[in-house]
Amino acid sequence: MTSAKDLRRWWPLAPAALVYLIAFALPASFFFILSFWSVRAMSIRRDFTVSNYVETWEKYADVIAATLLIAAETAVVTTVIAFAFAYLIRFRAGRLGLPLLFVTLLTLFGGYLVKIYAWKAILGKEGVLNSALLALALIEEPLTIFIYNSGAVVATLTHFLLPLAVLPIYGSLRGVEDDLIEAARDLGAARRQAFRDIVLPLCLPGLLTAFTLSFLIAAGDYVTPRFVGGTGTAMIGDFIEQQFSLRFDWPMGSAMSFSTFAASAVLIVAAGLVLRWSLRP
Amino acid sequence: MTMRVSAAIWAIFGAAVVLFMLTPMVLLVLFSFGRNALTAFPMGGLTLDWYRKLLANDTFWGAAENSAIIAACVAVISTVIGTMAALLLSRMPERVSGPLLLQLRAPVMLPSLFVGVALMSFLRLVLDVELGLPTVILGHLVITQPFVILIVHARMVGFDHALVESARDLGASPLQAFFTVTLPIVRATIVGAALIAVAVSLDDFIITFFTIGSGNTIPTLVWSMVRTSLDPSINASATILIALTMGMTVLALHFSRYRG
Amino acid sequence: MSTPGMKITTSMEELVAKAPWLSRRRFAKGLAGAGALAVAGFPARRAEAKTTITWMGWQGYETPITSGSFLADNDIDFQPTFIASNEEIITKLQAGGVGNTDLITMYFGYLPLMAEGGLLEPVDVARISAFGDLIPQFTAQEAIKHDGQLMGVPWNWGSLPIMYDPSVVTAPPASWFDVMKPEYKGKVAMVDDPLGNLLVWGRTVTGAEQGTLLSKEQLAKVIDFLIEVKTKQARAFFATYGDMADAFARNEVVITTIGWEAVAVWAKGKGKTIAYSIPQEGTGLFMDCLCIPKDCPHPDLVYSMMNHILSPDPQIQFATEQSAGITNLKAVPSLPEELKAGYNYGDIDGFMKLARLFPVPPTEAGEYATYDDFLEEYERLKRA
Numbered sequence: 001m002t003s004a005k006d007l008r009r010w011w012p013l014a015p016a017a018l019v020y021l022i023a024f025a026l027p028a029s030f031f032f033i034l035s036f037w038s039v040r041a042m043s044i045r046r047d048f049t050v051s052n053y054v055e056t057w058e059k060y061a062d063v064i065a066a067t068l069l070i071a072a073e074t075a076v077v078t079t080v081i082a083f084a085f086a087y088l089i090r091f092r093a094g095r096l097g098l099p100l101l102f103v104t105l106l107t108l109f110g111g112y113l114v115k116i117y118a119w120k121a122i123l124g125k126e127g128v129l130n131s132a133l134l135a136l137a138l139i140e141e142p143l144t145i146f147i148y149n150s151g152a153v154v155a156t157l158t159h160f161l162l163p164l165a166v167l168p169i170y171g172s173l174r175g176v177e178d179d180l181i182e183a184a185r186d187l188g189a190a191r192r193q194a195f196r197d198i199v200l201p202l203c204l205p206g207l208l209t210a211f212t213l214s215f216l217i218a219a220g221d222y223v224t225p226r227f228v229g230g231t232g233t234a235m236i237g238d239f240i241e242q243q244f245s246l247r248f249d250w251p252m253g254s255a256m257s258f259s260t261f262a263a264s265a266v267l268i269v270a271a272g273l274v275l276r277w278s279l280r281p
Numbered sequence: 282m283t284m285r286v287s288a289a290i291w292a293i294f295g296a297a298v299v300l301f302m303l304t305p306m307v308l309l310v311l312f313s314f315g316r317n318a319l320t321a322f323p324m325g326g327l328t329l330d331w332y333r334k335l336l337a338n339d340t341f342w343g344a345a346e347n348s349a350i351i352a353a354c355v356a357v358i359s360t361v362i363g364t365m366a367a368l369l370l371s372r373m374p375e376r377v378s379g380p381l382l383l384q385l386r387a388p389v390m391l392p393s394l395f396v397g398v399a400l401m402s403f404l405r406l407v408l409d410v411e412l413g414l415p416t417v418i419l420g421h422l423v424i425t426q427p428f429v430i431l432i433v434h435a436r437m438v439g440f441d442h443a444l445v446e447s448a449r450d451l452g453a454s455p456l457q458a459f460f461t462v463t464l465p466i467v468r469a470t471i472v473g474a475a476l477i478a479v480a481v482s483l484d485d486f487i488i489t490f491f492t493i494g495s496g497n498t499i500p501t502l503v504w505s506m507v508r509t510s511l512d513p514s515i516n517a518s519a520t521i522l523i524a525l526t527m528g529m530t531v532l533a534l535h536f537s538r539y540r541g
Numbered sequence: 542m543s544t545p546g547m548k549i550t551t552s553m554e555e556l557v558a559k560a561p562w563l564s565r566r567r568f569a570k571g572l573a574g575a576g577a578l579a580v581a582g583f584p585a586r587r588a589e590a591k592t593t594i595t596w597m598g599w600q601g602y603e604t605p606i607t608s609g610s611f612l613a614d615n616d617i618d619f620q621p622t623f624i625a626s627n628e629e630i631i632t633k634l635q636a637g638g639v640g641n642t643d644l645i646t647m648y649f650g651y652l653p654l655m656a657e658g659g660l661l662e663p664v665d666v667a668r669i670s671a672f673g674d675l676i677p678q679f680t681a682q683e684a685i686k687h688d689g690q691l692m693g694v695p696w697n698w699g700s701l702p703i704m705y706d707p708s709v710v711t712a713p714p715a716s717w718f719d720v721m722k723p724e725y726k727g728k729v730a731m732v733d734d735p736l737g738n739l740l741v742w743g744r745t746v747t748g749a750e751q752g753t754l755l756s757k758e759q760l761a762k763v764i765d766f767l768i769e770v771k772t773k774q775a776r777a778f779f780a781t782y783g784d785m786a787d788a789f790a791r792n793e794v795v796i797t798t799i800g801w802e803a804v805a806v807w808a809k810g811k812g813k814t815i816a817y818s819i820p821q822e823g824t825g826l827f828m829d830c831l832c833i834p835k836d837c838p839h840p841d842l843v844y845s846m847m848n849h850i851l852s853p854d855p856q857i858q859f860a861t862e863q864s865a866g867i868t869n870l871k872a873v874p875s876l877p878e879e880l881k882a883g884y885n886y887g888d889i890d891g892f893m894k895l896a897r898l899f900p901v902p903p904t905e906a907g908e909y910a911t912y913d914d915f916l917e918e919y920e921r922l923k924r925a
Binding site (some may be wrong): 022027030060095106124162167213220240258 | 284286291294295298299301302303305308309312321322346361362363365366368369370375383384385386387388389390391392393394395396398399400402403407419420422423426428430431432433434435436438439440443459469470473474476477483484499500503504507515516518519520522523526527530531532534
């Protein structure tokens with residue numbers, strides 16, 4: 001039996017919950033129902049069918065897998081670099097920490113699309129990277145392998161996601177009081193042990209957040225591959241877009257979106273379990 | 282490993298990451314001053330023409346105004362309600378907060394295309410609401426909220442709630458306790474979360490495209506220029522954005538009284 | 542190490558001393574300020590007596606509207622929404638954009654789809670003053686009519702020529718199949734334009750009279766060929782024509798499987814000269830139409846706007862800026878020479894033998910593969 005006081009305790013959650021409900025839960029629920037309908041001759045038929053999901057599995061399973069693979073690669077690379085960098089800022093950089101943090105925050109801004117074009121200027125055949133390598137006499141001719149492939153997609157996405165990953169991890173690390181580590185050292189723990197048994201477990205939430213956010217954003221992104229990806233980097237978002245527009249098939253688009261959602265969820269939970277298990281004290 | 286070697290490795294690593302992060306940003310800004318309409322070297326001399334072109338464009342000013350209003354509202358609202366939610370969630374046992382957090386992540390787990398179309402359809406076809414800046418703000422809130430909540434929550438997990446308890450014992454109301462005890466400690470994280478909310482809002486063009494009704498924001502304008510292949514005036518707009526947000530970041534870091 | 546209790550009390554005092562600036566009052570003020578800012582922003586637009594006209598189309602396509610004093614004369618607050626693909630307009634209209642969009646410009650090929658989907662208002666020909674001056678071969682096309690009513694007014698056009706870098710490809714390519722030449726390996730540009738690709742390659746691969754009316758087997762052959770190009774010869778599968786122009790300027794590609802005259806203009810702007818021509822197999826012609834979305838809020842102003850777009854001066858300005866073809870024959874004499882020659886206004890019929898106006902694949906299943914069948918096959922290309 002919940003008393004009035006119990007319910008009142010939940011009020012700080014109310015505004016966020018309201019936004020979530022109106023702007024997301026309700027529309028998404030409607031589209032979830034939609035995903036079980038079908039389209040015949042341009043109009044939606046409200047019969048219940050799982051054919052959309054079956055079709056998604058049959059036709060797009062490989063695309064979803066490829067998308068999640070790129071997303072996972074990106075997320076791993078981003079989280080590892082972000083963690084090391086956050087660690088550097090928090091524990092090693094001393095006074096340089098502030099400028100480093102500033103650089104990180106700076107990289108957050110400027111605009112997603114403009115940054116993609118900056119990467120084209122770096123990775124292209126006549127780009128900055130090739131020019132630098134030529135100037136250093138490391139290569140004789142410009143290399144075309146830097147752009148228009150999945151590597152370029154991972155690099156560009158990592159650059160975009162790094163600030164988003166550094167900040168939560170850094171936040172977690174700030175919660176690790178210097179006192180704690182001191183105490184552990186006092187008690188005879190080696191530096192590495194103190195790190196592994198105290199620091200890592202405490203920043204687990206931050207690590208998970210960073211990995212999750214990087215993974216999800218990368219998985220939903222289909223614009224970056226369009227510009228720096230080559231001929232084999234089509235991501236599922238591309239196909240979902242076609243369903244919503246040209247093909248007039250919203251039920252199918254919904255089914256594909258939710259399927260990707262489910263697959264992503266599985267992967268994230270798995271990643272979380274792996275992280276937790278490997279970081280157990 | 283000796284102290285020296287380890288310090289050197291850290292230094293090299295730090296420098297490499299900074300190089301990685303800054304090179305595109307530097308290029309972005311640099312190209313906005315180049316005469317060459319192609320954002321590449323050689324730049325062909327320096328000029329402010331792209332800035333002049335941008336600032337003379339009425340559509341740009343309209344877009345800038347919209348972006349500013351949306352970002353400001355989203356920053357304030359999502360930080361406030363996100364922090365409130367995160368604080369509450371961090372005091373709950375894992376088995377309660379876990380599933381809730383997973384739920385709250387959902388808007389970021391679905392492609393923004395889906396969120397945009399679903400929201401627009403719901404607003405127009407079900408609620409029959411006029412589209413405009415408020416609906417864009419709503420759309421942005423739903424995708425920035427998860428960031429704020431997750432980031433603040435991650436910070437709060439290690440937080441010693443006993444501090445707050447003591448303050449309450451000493452007679453402080455919950456709000457007072459927050460402002461005097463919690464906030465100073467987690468200030469930096471909240472500020473960071475707010476900045477991320479601004480960045481996400483300023484960057485979004487997909488959800489904005491569907492929920493704005495008419496008019497543009499800076500990213501939708503840039504997105505449209507993609508078809509006519511982007512001349513450096515978008516670099517100019519990006520540089521202006523960076524300058525403004527840099528100023529914001531400096532203020533934010535000052536507010537949070539960064540201390541190593 | 543101090544005891545926890547002491548730590549708390551002393552730190553509380555410190556904290557209170559340090560954080561007076563963030564008192565509850567100041568915080569509330571800040572919120573109110575932000576709220577006021579937000580509220581102030583909204584009515585600002587409505588306060589003016591101007592009528593807001595919403596338009597959707599490509600960036601650059603709005604210049605006829607903004608040219609001259611039309612907007613000022615009619616007290617219009619012009620709100621353009623720029624798109625990166627025709628599909629975006631369709632999605633937005635479907636998701637509830639109907640009822641608050643006034644005017645759109647749409648590729649003629651999608652008109653039947655949209656008309657059938659109930660997204661368009663018929664155009665009252667009598668209210669289009671320049672209608673009689675428009676290129677008759679275009680206005681007579683069946684594709685822009687639905688149930689006997691006109692659904693869009695053609696206002697600009699062009700073709701899909703092969704684009705090439707004359708410094709590398711020294712002579713205009715004789716055939717579209719030149720893209721398979723070994724010396725172009727890794728340097729071919731493709732664009733993700735579903736219908737565009739069919740317009741070029743439908744007839745080229747199958748030899749069919751109407752390149753877009755094919756059987757499923759023929760369709761598969763077209764896609765098979767394009768997949769071969771994509772996997773063996775292409776540098777990238779570009780998202781937009783603008784991106785392709787950018788790639789030319791960066792010397793990443795030298796020849797293309799599809800094209801648009803405007804690409805040469807953009808590349809020139811970036812310092813790269815490219816050329817284009819129509820190979821022996823011919824290509825498709827495209828038309829963009831002005832269409833009125835269903836439940837248009839301001840029909841009278843929209844008709845005035847359409848008449849303004851179609852009048853000679855705005856048409857000439859547009860043609861020169863975009864290197865585009867225009868439809869108002871009265872404006873043609875005043876065009877610069879190269880544009881007149883390039884678009885062959887003197888012999889439109891002759892031009893249309895090389896660059897054909899193919900119909901769009903049907904929506905109903907029957908003798909030919911449907912539009913949906915085509916998109917289904919096209920996805921194979923995207924996945925490759």
